Amino acid sequence: MSVQPGPTFKRYAANGVATVYAIPFLLLDAADLRITLNGAPVTSGFTLTGVGNPTSSCTFSAAPNGDLLFQQVMTFQRLADYQMNGDFLSKTINHDFDRLWLAVKQLNRDSGRALTVGVLEPEGIPSIPLKALRSQKLLGFSAAGDPVASSLTIEQIEQQPALALESAAAAKASADAAWVEANNAAGSASSANASKNAAAGSASAAAASAKSAADAGLQLGMSAWGYRLQPFAGFALDDGQELDRALYPDFAAAIDSGLWPRVTEAQWQADPSVRGCYVANSSPGKFRMRDLNGMSPGSVGATFLRGGGAAGNGVIRRDQIQDHDHAATAGWFLAEHPQYPAASGGSSNLRGAYFANVDPSSGALRTSPAQGKTGGAVRFGSETFPTHAQGGWMTRLFGVITPLGAAEANSLATSYAAMKSDIDNKLTPLWNNRLKTKRYGIYTLWTGSSGNGSLIALNDDVWNYETFVTVYSGGSNLMTVNGLRELAEFPAGTTMYIGSSTGNWTVCKFEDTGATRRLLRAVQYSGNGWINLYGTKLTE
Template sequence: MSVQPGVTYKRYAANGVTTVFTIPFLLLDASDLQITLDGVLVTSGFTLTNIGNPTSTCTFTAPPTGDLLFQQMIPFQRLNDYQINGDLLSETVNRDLDRLWLAIKQINRDSGRAFTVSPLEPEGIPPLPVKGLRASKVLAFDAFGDPVTSNLTLAQIEEQPALAVESAQAAAASAIAASSSESSASSSAAAAAASAASVDGRAGRFFGEVVMLPNRNSSPNGVIKADGQLISNALAQYPAAVADLQSGTPSVPVTTPALWLSDPTKRLCWAYDSVANQIRVPDWNGKSAGSLGPAFFRGDGSLGFATGTLRQDQIQNISGTLLGRGYVTVGGNGALLSGSGAFSVESKGGPSAVSLGTLGGSNANADLATFNASLVARTGTETFPTHGVGVWGVVLFGSVSNPGLADAAVLATSYANQQAQLNALDAATGFAYVYFNGGSEGSPVNVAINSRYEVANPFGDHPVICVPQFLYNGEWETCTPAEFGTTTASYGVLAAGRRDKIVARTGSAGLLINTPIGQLITTPTYPASTQTALPCRAQVWRLKG
């Protein structure tokens, strides 16, 4: 019998009613057939008919339900052995040849389930990495299209969605909390996907390298803004950086997280908090709270200054001398003869003379001494060395070791820079309560009518929004200031920021009145009588700007 092209399997969606199924491919023996139901091998409960024909039939005793699959599975073996001068019967030879062709069809079917390269690549590709190197890894392809494995293990990959969600939620919360943000929460969520990147220190850059960027829009892969920001989930995202920072011989200046915050001269160091699992980036750009300002880069020299130390600006000493005369004469020169260095002497005479004293009834001429550093040095409103302006960045990683469809290097860099933006946003906004007349949260104090109170602005001289409140019947209530009546009396309280203070001014006739006419308050009902002494506080929001 000839062997025709065609499939060597048949799949049915068994419905629990049908018992007879057609097998539309040639089977030479019943043992060449494999039956599975929902992936489970079936070896009994059925009968086969018409084996040896182009189609055969399988009849089940009980109707099956589920994914029913028939496949040809010929054992790769040869059972017939031809003898010298023996019979060469067509039936025997044809059966053997049919079996070979059926086996070839089976191999062709099975190879169709494997990865193959294009026919235009007859050279093929190298074999996969050995088992020990690919265990628990992800298969990828390098720049030449050859198979490689990533550095990320399956366990690390499974952690990434949760880390991305966590970072996205944090970014979204920061964006919602602010009236204005440098980037939207959606871009923060996208940047949070950077946590999927596993990185090392290759590609021509090294961990901690300080890089000058032309502006804040420049973000080369692996380079983040050196703004003193915190990088969360550090161990999972940047294991090589954490290992370096925790080693006995780190390749960058390292300090403790506490000292980084308390000592501004340590702000050019890195720090790792193993409890919070956060990397603190150096603040070369002077962006963190309490910073001494942007830093210049210079060699350590031979004066014993430690790397990573921020030295405050200074100017070389400017000096000068004045030489005086031994005596002065009436109508003659003044008391100063000459000046050197930063001093100059100008002889003054005539009507512009400054009175030095009366000698013989006449004024002696006087000299005017001036100190001008610009005579010997370049001067201005700041002291600094020769420099160019840009943005400092630091290398957090080099090449990405798990290449794929997503550009993980871009994501990782974007995520780290997003941390700097969010930290800056958090530092630019805030909220606090202030209590007037010496009160506190645990012990608020009454304020009187027609009075003015001052407390320190919790945010220095930054602009704020204030909402005053009174403690009435155990609840903090808000009211509007009011002014009405035949005597133009005022009620309520006004609170506002004034330089570095929060000022409260109470009404001349009352704090809370007993009528909605003229004043609105948040109490369920208006007081029975006008209140003239109540504890007072203010809600204070720091504004970004």
């Protein structure tokens, strides 16, 4: 009897009334059937009919009620033993082969419930970490996609929501305290209102003085040079660092409006020459300072500031020296000077008085500068710069800091919300992750016997299948066909040796002009040919 593809189990919602249930899969023996009701094995109180047929039935003496499950559960053993020159009856052979195929279907069903990698990863993955390393940990995957144990224990991960709530409670307590301060300030406002009328006469003069003070003071975005270890109040170093937009909303808004040169984060990172510009949104909730101090990785170094230039605002230009020429005139060796005929080139009292372009004795160009110049020794290095002192450029981001109030509480709440969102984004995938079962089906791709040079017309594209099996005609044994799917990756007409057993090779090539991989030319190289060809693939 043939073994058809299909499930090897059947589930019913028993209603407590029906007593007869169909078993829609092949059972060769009653011992191959397992019955469970609501998860508990059922070993008596029923009668099986039709065993050995494609379908059979089960009749219960008492109507079952609940989750009724029939499953094929075969014992992996071979009882048939063929004797030399003995009977070779088709019934015995068919029964023996049917058990093999039913066992394959059972294995396919059980393996389909396992966690597997996709068909595009035939290399597989390493085994999970050792028991001692994965104890009390969650299963995760490294950057290479390999199984790893989580760095935190399950207990530590479960504590994260509680820690976040604790931080939220602390933030709320701070906000409540700020609100109390605001109410106290409101009480003082009534007393201050009484003084308002008296101060009205001085308001005009005070306004004029305030305008003068504002004009003379530093405005938002102005630069200053100071001591790196102690920046001025209200300033931040121009080191190319990221800052929180919620903490400096006025400055972030000024960047957004284009008051200062700005570029994108990608431009800032790729081109060090534009790091005199700001980045409005360098990462979620952040802006990036310009780098005038040369502190960011890959920067061109600390800079001077100048007014105007051809490069444009915010663009850093590398150091350079203006094009120039060196002019030289003919000189004398001291020993040849008309006034000092007896003087030598080494006379200390006249050393450096003259400079000769060409050494008369050797004809070589004399290029060393004269000694004793008022500028002293020549200073040189990898940079060109004037005399300077080292410090740190910084930019004014905000004014005087007021006591904690609603504005600071809002900023704190914003930072907390960002932190909570980050925690949720990391924890949600861990709680929501589920394992999906996979089921494989066995399909007949070709029926027949391959001969030397025969053309095999397959029922489907072999690329849709993962593994292949055939019957080795030399021994009537089920064999795995190795290399057929790999051959499907090559262009039509590519020849490959395909193995189906030890010492048995078949030279194969696909001849499809449309690259559908259905027409297979098989030439026997050694051993015997194939009888039929089967393939397995995912059914869901």
